[in-house]
Amino acid sequence: WQSQVSAAEAGDAESQFKVAEAFRLGLRGRDVSGSGRSGQNFDALGSLDDLDALDALNAVDALAWYRRAAKQGHLEAIFRAGALIHDFLNAGLHSQTPNAPTNATTSGLAKFTKFDSQKEVPAALEAADWFSKASDRGHVRAQLLLAEMNIDGKFLPQNLSAAAFWGRKALASGASRVSAFCETFYEIAVASGSSAKSEDRSAEFFWLQVAAEAGSPEAQYILGQGLGDTPEALNFLRQAATQGHADAAFALGVASLEGSSQNISAAVSWFRVAASKGHGAAQYNLGIALKNAGASDEADYWFKKAAANGFQGHGWYGFLQHLQTLQNGMW
Numbered sequence: 001w002q003s004q005v006s007a008a009e010a011g012d013a014e015s016q017f018k019v020a021e022a023f024r025l026g027l028r029g030r031d032v033s034g035s036g037r038s039g040q041n042f043d044a045l046g047s048l049d050d051l052d053a054l055d056a057l058n059a060v061d062a063l064a065w066y067r068r069a070a071k072q073g074h075l076e077a078i079f080r081a082g083a084l085i086h087d088f089l090n091a092g093l094h095s096q097t098p099n100a101p102t103n104a105t106t107s108g109l110a111k112f113t114k115f116d117s118q119k120e121v122p123a124a125l126e127a128a129d130w131f132s133k134a135s136d137r138g139h140v141r142a143q144l145l146l147a148e149m150n151i152d153g154k155f156l157p158q159n160l161s162a163a164a165f166w167g168r169k170a171l172a173s174g175a176s177r178v179s180a181f182c183e184t185f186y187e188i189a190v191a192s193g194s195s196a197k198s199e200d201r202s203a204e205f206f207w208l209q210v211a212a213e214a215g216s217p218e219a220q221y222i223l224g225q226g227l228g229d230t231p232e233a234l235n236f237l238r239q240a241a242t243q244g245h246a247d248a249a250f251a252l253g254v255a256s257l258e259g260s261s262q263n264i265s266a267a268v269s270w271f272r273v274a275a276s277k278g279h280g281a282a283q284y285n286l287g288i289a290l291k292n293a294g295a296s297d298e299a300d301y302w303f304k305k306a307a308a309n310g311f312q313g314h315g316w317y318g319f320l321q322h323l324q325t326l327q328n329g330m331w
Helices: 002-009 013-024 056-070 075-093 104-112 123-135 140-152 160-172 179-195 202-214 217-226 231-242 246-255 264-275 280-292 296-308 315-328
Strands: none
Touching: 002 013, 013 056, 013 075, 056 075, 075 123, 075 140, 123 140, 140 160, 140 179, 160 179, 160 202, 179 202, 179 217, 202 217, 217 231, 217 246, 231 246, 231 264, 246 264, 246 280, 264 280, 280 296
16 A cells, blocks of 8 residues: 555556545555456446445545546546546535435535645536546546536536537447436437427437437337337337336327227236326226226226326226327427
């Protein structure tokens, strides 16, 4: 450990990075080289997943060493400096989060804003600056976190153009199939749709496809509803429903009842999935199916559940007409 610290003090960037890792991982005083733990406890977004294990003092020491390595161009140190600040910003925003460090938003974050001895930089801007430097060198997690910071408006002014720019950079870097980023892509899609000034929804559709491919159940559901009566639409609905999306499961149940080749068994299965998640219309339709099958007691159970959710439905076919009305007004 002492030799590692000495090398770090002498200016070796890799040693500086390893010392920072030791502080972040709670291994101060131990050699982390070759331990297999470097990088552990960062999730796919680069955020800490065990904030309770990192007190503000260790975080400040870790950040100081990350900064020193980052200033020498160490790519992972550049990213981790931004990620560490970003995590503590989130901890401060959600200070009620269980196990968040109690002093993270006082002494810890106050020190985080002191980028060097000449000036102070707001923590969010410093995090964005580190992410930008890493992004310019193709770091996909940094690119996605920059997109996230520009789209959610929590720490930076919302900037859809910047979010889309960094989102596309991340796609070019291979992020399209990384499920941890699917909601960032979905947020870009939503923002693209709400900001559209004409009937051109191509940007929204593009980002919905990206989000759906990455695994966003909400994007999959929207595409499933928006693409009409097509095999592709049903495939998106199945993907969303298998992730527990109640509306998608209900839509599949309805689809199973349409046309000449009705599949009552499939409809009941999908209605049951949605009903178990509190979907009132699914509960009502499940009740109808069970009543027709002679399971009156269970049917009454689901009718009561539906009524408690405010649904006094029209039966399968009446609701199909209602659903068609909704679909006709969709993108």
